[in-house]
Amino acid sequence: MEQRKQIVPVALDDADSALVIVDQTLIPNETRYLRLKTQPEIWEAIHSLRVRGAPAIGIAAAYGAYLGVKASDAADFESFYAEFRRVKEYLASSRPTAVNLFWALDRMEACVLRNRERPIAAIKEALRAEADAIKEEDVRANRAIGEYALSLVQPGIGILTHCNAGALATAAYGTALAPIYLGQERGYNFKVFADETRPLLQGARLTAYELMQAGVDVTLICDNMASAVMKNGWVQAVFVGCDRVAANGDTANKIGTSGVAILAKNYGIPFYVCAPTSTIDMNCATGRDIQIEERKPEEVTEQWYAKRMAPEGVKVFNPAFDVTDAEFITAIITEYGIARPPYTESLKELFRRKETAGKQV
Template identity: 65%
Template sequence: MKPSLTTETVRLDEQTKELVLIDQTKLPGEYTLLRLSKAEDIWEAIVHLRVRGAPAIGVAAAIGLYVVTDRFQTQDRGEFDQQFRAAKEYFASSRPTAVNLFWALDRMAQVVQRNPQATTDRLKTLLRDEAIAIQREDVDVCRRLGEYGLSLLQDGDGILTHCNAGQLATVKYGTALAPIHLGVQRGMHFHVYTDETRPLLQGIRLSAFEMQAAGVKTTVLCDNMASSVMQRGWVQAVLVGCDRVAANGDTANKIGTSGVAILANYYHIPFYVVAPTSTIDLTCPSGTAIPIEQRPPEEVTHMWYEASMAPAGVDVYNPAFDVTDHSLITAIVTEYGIAYPPYDKSLAALCSSSTE
């Protein structure tokens, strides 16, 4: 079974009241669905990247918070609220960079705050409805991202992408790869160059797998080969997602993205960040204020090898993300339109329109 536009990456099973997600650590060799209902298992799935991609993490956290809350045994509202806050804070501790995680958890918390007189049973119903709404909104948002992104592309374009910002990073369609999926549906043809994305290989494992499943011509590159294909004129656009957009347009995305942006700038190739407005953090003034998650050194030294490929005891620097300066970004594509420089004005305007 392969991912497709009819397969949702993250969803709620309303019959069993479980969070259902594709275990992305098993791809591409094995397609496994996880069914989770315990807080510890959901937290582990987020931390260990069984679910990954900022939008998918947010949806998983919202559904996960509901399925955990639904199993609370207390009928006492004060005790319920206390247990809810503890579960929310626990999920919030899973990953620090993806703003969608906190956005989704805050939306769930607002349901509790807005209904101080509701019974615990009523709150469980309201939390279920909010989690489903977040899930459905993600599908709609990604389709709209795809429409705006597709307006920037031409049939036959070569497109380079880094990490995975496709359907596997969302519920459906994806962010940066949503224009590709929609274009293919309409008979367009693209050649997608997929950076492998060291050290966790989300590009070669996930994006290449997803593009092949969609029938898109795909070529995998080692990360240090991006300059070569750009130099040869094979790339007409770069599409990437992101985990957080600062108010000035700086973006945090998977480690290596800033290097791709620098190369695209040198070769005069448009560099597009495709991100829902839920990823925009107007309270964060610039990329220097974005917390960058540090991952275990074993991901670099051991993960893909039978034995360590590094000398014993050597220091390892393994940030999960880097920050791309806004000056390197041609445009930021959102579900409400395309933002162009100066981003401090265009992003604020788009976020304002999203609340109207």
């Protein structure tokens, strides 16, 4: 687990007024930290996937919002709030699908409004503390998700995962990879199959890298090989993360996830979605209401090749995410417990638990 301690995907250097991130577009060939000091730099890092993964995006946005108004010379609350709103709206435009981005920015705005009677300097300090709290809560949530997920599996099994929902996508441990890391610490000896995750290869570049660094037995497969390994009996569970959960249990995750879920259903393999409650959007009725980001065609035709691998002018459909229907999801694992169908009821129960836990703090 030493690698998780060494690589911190998102951090704040307050003394230098910089958001510090690992440029995930360069892994595994290079580990480069970027120091982002301007709003356009932070916006570009989120948009271009230099920082990625729903929880990590939320943390980056929270720190970005703080940095966006840290140097404000506003003399009154209304002027300061107007400035904050401009920063918030700008950062919110960087990616449309990951609900954690909007959740974190909304939480930062609520912090501003909650402290409106205080001096501007005190509001800035409160914003810094709120962003720190978002990060610290993510660490605790990830570990709790890992513990709940680990209770569903046995040592020595085969686990398939898609995209990257590990430490690089969060503050620590990850969501879908949290049970794998905890299992590794406890000698479970899981055998993990990582889909490469075309077209941006998050599974090949990031998940395989993370798990190898942690000493996990990991085998990289192309996305279209998932059926073969399942049919061979090598996979007993699927764990994936997600970027948004709708109120009915539909989930949006990296493109290709819905296909994995359908395969798992066919082969009788449980399909688990690991998601902090910050990723659950109870205002989103179904997956049909989730806006799916479409990205540039070059990611498919030429980004990873020395020469183009598709003819010039070919039409390309490149959605970043797809929606897995609730009927294909065995359970949704959160930091407040495990939700099972019908999700319209079990997700509400999770939020009741969350509210009760908040009152007890």
